[in-house]
Amino acid sequence: MTPSHRATGFPAGDSSPPPAARRRPGGRTSRIRAQVLDAVRAELVEAGYDALTVDAVAARAGVHRTTVYRRWRDVGGLLADVLDAASDDDWQPEDTGSLPGDLAVLNHQIHTALTAQPPITAALIAASFRSDEAARALQRFWEDRYARCEIVVTRAARRGEIPARTDARQLLIAATAPLYHQLVLLRTPPDPRLPDHAARGAALAASAGAFTESPPDDTP
Amino acid sequence: MTPSHRATGFPAGDSSPPPAARRRPGGRTSRIRAQVLDAVRAELVEAGYDALTVDAVAARAGVHRTTVYRRWRDVGGLLADVLDAASDDDWQPEDTGSLPGDLAVLNHQIHTALTAQPPITAALIAASFRSDEAARALQRFWEDRYARCEIVVTRAARRGEIPARTDARQLLIAATAPLYHQLVLLRTPPDPRLPDHAARGAALAASAGAFTESPPDDTP
Known part of the structure; x- marks a missing residue:
């Protein structure tokens, strides 16, 4: 993801103000x-x-x-x-060659956004509890980001790392949710290992068939 | 968990007002x-x-x-x-005899709390973005709930379902975070399969060693 003046929240969210000289496209x-x-x-x-x-x-x-x-x-x-x-950017998830690698990079970007100073991402999430319009826009933003990330799951299935019928969204939520939960809701101190741990957990679960439509182990 | 007038948020959060005749303990x-x-x-x-x-x-x-x-x-x-x-209750996680079962029951309780009407849990979470004191109290509440849930992981390790050195907190966060992320932040419509899916995913990841201190697969 290119560093941007846009305050994205997911995944990177560089919140630094633009250099004064940055060219503004358009009129x-x-x-x-x-x-x-x-x-x-x-x-x-x-x-x-x-x-x-x-x-x-x-x-x-x-x-x-x-x-x-x-x-x-x-x-x-x-x-x-x-x-x-x-969402007006050309961000795409990185292709590291492995599912745990791709998810780890994604999670590090989310972690950076959620712990950035100034905390623009956190402030936008907080604002979504005040304004229905902001809440709907945040939904659109995340929907767009998760949709762009589905290629990560497609690539992993193509490489044979996970079953072909893996539900991309479920896997992506499983990988990223622990970061949002811990940093936004539980408000635990940032843990530098968290992005990798959450990525690895979701990748292992996916490899074991956790996110296929008809799971091998249909426990309650 | 006994139905309670207490608005817990995690896991059950029965928010109904108490029957007028309910005995109030104490003076x-x-x-x-x-x-x-x-x-x-x-x-x-x-x-x-x-x-x-x-x-x-x-x-x-x-x-x-x-x-x-x-x-x-x-x-x-x-x-x-x-x-x-x-937190002044005697809630304990259920013992269903299996890790996916225990986590599924827990997740169904969280799902119920987060989708309850009136939405007291959601309102308390939203309030935590307005009041630092409420945010700290919510942290204490969740800390207490997650601590009570560690027995679920201990039992699973004792039954041989997961490695003995599984980090209980990481596993519990992985199991429950997708519910909070989808229902509180992403604001997706409630999906009745979500509690089971998230439980199964975390249990499979735990069985595969995702939450041990030194994972078998130390991918980046």
Whole structure:
């Protein structure tokens, strides 16, 4: 994944502000969008959801407030666009040649995003509990990311590492869920071994047929 | 787990209000605590965190507001006590005789809690993103629940289902995390097969040695 000013959350989520000189593709409209979304991210991590207002975003972005109201309507619209913009990239999961390897790289990217400073990913997840619009945008974002990751499972099946009828989504959720659970909900201190452990566990389970439609061992 | 007026979140989380006639153990102090915590849960699911105030809780509980301020101080204190109270039970994981069976029962309890109506568990998790005190209480609650679940792993190791050196916490997180991730963060529609699938995946991974200190397959 290319380092990006976009605050993705999954998997990488480089939240650093863009270098001032970075070229903004497109014309004035996309330049304004980039300025506004940068301002949303900065306000969110600095002041939090409660202080996030259209006016503060407009002022920080140096854009007239009526422009922001007209295009984004409210804070929910701004947050949703930050998340939608995060999918506008060419990120693809790495091909390391093995399923545990691919999942480990993915998990390290998620771990980096979830523990990044400033914590833009964590702030966007928290905001999803405040704004239904942000929650739906976060769903879209993750849906897109998990869909892109399905190639990891396809490749593993092609290499014979896992059964051909493995459910890609189930496997990807199993691999990544422990990171989100521990870092976002359980709020345990970051454990550098966690990405590899979760990747290995899911890969072993997949190899054992845990995520096939009709599992070999249909225990309750 | 006995049905309880306590809103636990993990694993069962029966959030129904207590029958009026239910005996409150202890004296006036614990009676007041029960009334106040019931009122917090009811206010939280009906009106949400933003409308949750000490005064509204006191009025609903029929308790003088100075009593509530003195004992709980603020909304954070009230939420933390709801979560701390949820650990005051004798819940233990079921012993079904097999690791996949034990984990499946546990996951069904979590699934029930996370999809319950009224959604008290979901509301408490959402509140943990608003109040540091609630977040710390939620950590304590989960820590207690996961500690109680370690017996599931001990029994499985004793039966020879998994290696003796299996890390109980890693296994339990792997089994339960997909439910939290899908239902709380990804907000996918409840899937009745999810509890069993996640349980089976974690059990298979554990049997394959995924959660031992020195894994047989030390892939990156």
